[in-house]
Amino acid sequence: MATDDKDLQAGFTGTPVEKTGSATEMARSAVEGLRNEASAVSAAAADHPHTATTLLLTVSALAFAVGYAFGHSAQPARRSRFWN
Template identity: 45%
Template sequence: MSDKQNLNAGFTGTPAEQPEGLTKVAKSAAKEIKREAYAVTTGVREHPHTASALLLGTGILAFGLGYLLGRSAAEGSTRPYWR
């Protein structure tokens, strides 16, 4: 085995070649998502009442919208589902 390969690349946690193309975009997007998630969790920790009120309000709004859409779909159909 006199012909040894260079095994230094990849063992330090950073690749020898910088990512490019789709890999670079994916890594950048993942980094930004982690940063935004951290910002949201920090905001929720600092303002728990506001966060719970926003979550509750969004849930009530979504439920109401779904209820209204379901009722309008049921009332608009005069044909029975069975034949």
């Protein structure tokens, strides 16, 4: 257990580690984080092209299947008459 206030980083009795900033600073920080993650993903895809392709195709196939299932279930019930 922390006996010092210096050991507390956050919580009900501690103080926040990060200072609250303006919305612009927070947005810039978020954009910087997204750019870092995007560059990491692109570097990983460049290093492992077969894995990236397989992952992309798998996610695409799952998205198609879910979309097809939702679209098929959203259609109204068919009537038993042959002219409709």
